[in-house]
Amino acid sequence: MAQHHLCVIEGDGIGHEVIPAAIRVLLTVLPDVEIQPLGAGWEYFEQTGHPMHPDTLEAVTSVKAVLIGTITTPPYPIEGYSSPAMKLRRALQAFANLRPTTSLPIPTSRAGIDLLIVRENTEDVYVGHEHTEDEGHTGISEKVITREATERVSQLAFEMAVRGGRQKVTIVHKANVLQQTDGLFRRVALEVASYYPEITTDEFYVDTAAYWMVKEPTRFDVILTPNLYGDILSDMAAAWGGGLGLAPSLSLGKEVAIAEPAHGNVPAIAGKGIANPTAAILSVAMLLRYHWQLPEVAQHIEDAVRVTLSEGDYTADVVMDGALSTEQFTDRVCSHLS
Secondary structure (H helix, E strand, O other), X not given: OOOOEEEEEOOOOOHHHHHHHHHHHHHHHOOOOEEEEEOEOHHHHHHHOOOEOOOHHHHHHHHOEEEEOOOOOOOOOEOOXXXXXXXXXXXXXXXXXXXXXXXXXXXXXXXXXXXXXXXXXXXXXXXXXXXXXXXXXXXXXXXXXXXXXXXXXXXHHHHHHHHOOOOEEEEEEOOOOOOOOHHHHHHHHHXXXXXXXXXXEEXXXXXXXXXXXXXXXXXXXXXXXXXXXXXXXXXXXXXXXOOHHHXXXXXXXXXXXXXOOOOOOOOOOOOOOOOOOHHXXXXXXXXXXXXXXXXXXXXXXXXXXXXXXXXXXXXXXXXXXXXXXXXXXXXXXXXXXX
């Protein structure tokens, strides 16, 4: 029996290219991993009429580790379709989304960046409590923040700061306007902060945090924030790490993890074999580090990616004159793992 078991959903668009590349890298360093492919996403819905295979939820609940490619969700209602990615996060109670941004050796990255955004992943306006009134002229969305969810994500953020040797956690909210929801998030997060006196804690309104993310991102170490703000700020931060195409993410719950590159499905280049798999590969490294507790193996992968990029080996979607294909880039990374 394999020591490690991973459910894999390629998703849509370039997911069919970058996810297999990440699996190649994973099997190079951990050949005993048992891979269970599963179907989900918009393309799967178009083919079958279902957002995900009926066995998917049961499989991921049992395995507790998932690598998922980008999933398309149209910006308008489709009968019978909802985001499989969000459904998986709720089903697994993957309550914290981790989005690191670090400087990479490419021209589009900024030096001196090393920040981590810890985003509550199950609540806020993303609960999907929406309706229209006034014959469709008024749309109403409900924002949900609970003490329980805020406590657990705050504890994780501060524990990660301590274990990672970080110095500061910045709580981001809009409690001056949203006093009953963001106000609750702020109060509970500060309560948790009081148990970690070795970590400096400060706070920003989300608009101020966005300003500083653009002006001077090096002032951030760990950011703790509700779902929507974290979604936006982590994409902003990714620009300093070289772009969304290089941005990994991991959603964690109690003994569960969902690794998922942060970029979209990029239909303009899907199927051309030029999509850079860095985000997917680094998401796998996060899975190894934080879920399977194999930090040395994770570091080996991260170092191999950095060496590959530092040698000027790019795909065209990362640097305009990049000449490597997805497969060739993956070959270079794997060559540094042997």
